[in-house]
Amino acid sequence: MDKYDKNSKTSFAIGLTVSFEALQFGEVTRLYISPDLKDGETADRLVNLAKNKGIPLITNNAKIFKALSGKDNVMAIAEFVKKESELEPTLPHCLLVNPMNMGNLGTIIRSCLAFGIKDLGIVKPASDCFDPKVIRGSMGAFFRLRIHNFLSFEEYRKAYPEHHLYPFMLQAKKHLGEVEFQSPATLIFGNEAKGLDRSYLDVGEPILIKISSELDSLNLDNAVSIGLYELSKAI
């Protein structure tokens, strides 16, 4: 396989840093090394790590670099097994309902790790969290999180009944900063274009990030990072 197919069992971590994260925290099946890779500390560490783990090194496949690199100059690609994890039932969660933008999803994964929220739920339909664009956008943070897809919000709620739910909504009355988070907390965020629908007003304790009336809303990944930042201060 030399192109990403969302139905396949593996995906790709593209670039040296991201491949390194995949090798450390993911299940890598093959490591592709570009013929243009110069010797250097990072390259050596990557190759040695792969060798130590008994992962096949492939150094003569220029085609895959052409197919997956885009405009960038990519030196390594790790093929890894796509798998979801159960979320930890006692730790805080971030739950994204129908996120549709891969760039946002990658950045959100990075922010989750930044603020120590290592459990991320995604309610479908949603961007494919295994897409190489998401993995790359996360700078490899993807491999350090537990990520699980759910078919519906109800499925999530039944799986984690102990969680205190905090949906972020423009219609909420209570401002972020005034809320005292109860543990374990789940911060819930809607889709980029539409946010969460009004039914979430009856779910847990809805939260508003107060912004200027001159603007409809924040960018999703900014809203999530602000929510996670406040949560991290509280826990």
Next chain:
Amino acid sequence: MDKYDKNSKTSFAIGLTVSFEALQFGEVTRLYISPDLKDGETADRLVNLAKNKGIPLITNNAKIFKALSGKDNVMAIAEFVKKESELEPTLPHCLLVNPMNMGNLGTIIRSCLAFGIKDLGIVKPASDCFDPKVIRGSMGAFFRLRIHNFLSFEEYRKAYPEHHLYPFMLQAKKHLGEVEFQSPATLIFGNEAKGLDRSYLDVGEPILIKISSELDSLNLDNAVSIGLYELSKAI
């Protein structure tokens, strides 16, 4: 002109919403309407606004839509005059040192407006803040801000000597949340890849956004939005 040229005196606001913002708050020289534009409330408001302001409407230029739309289905494009504004000397500022990613810059402009920080300084070299990608990424918030480019940090500092400076740095000791902002405040953020160099440790009161040791840094636009969010709570 039917392609953006960074040396030209005009640029383009692409899309209905962004064109609408340009017409309201920018200096528009021409409004291009796609032959595919369907009648509707937004379209009517846009066309009426242009007519009221005496702005030429151009309805037969398919070429410009082809050149500027990319993959999207764009219905309106406003050509506007590029101009910078002096920043308000008594209000809080956001200062970006060498931002290089246009998507980030657009999102940061949106966040500035969201948190009521309407004065944005940019230290060059930097992304061209007039690029249509930036304008579009800002969802048109660009037209409601005062934005000024500076050739150096020193130039900024001399122009606004009253401002209290808060550089955001990984080497800072004091955490965001512990800082009491003095007015007028300037939040300073470095480049996406390198952040601010160590010389900024001697500037004002450096601030750290505390994140997990598992990660090098936050995405720039997330760091900025968190900083602006905290500042907006304090002022």
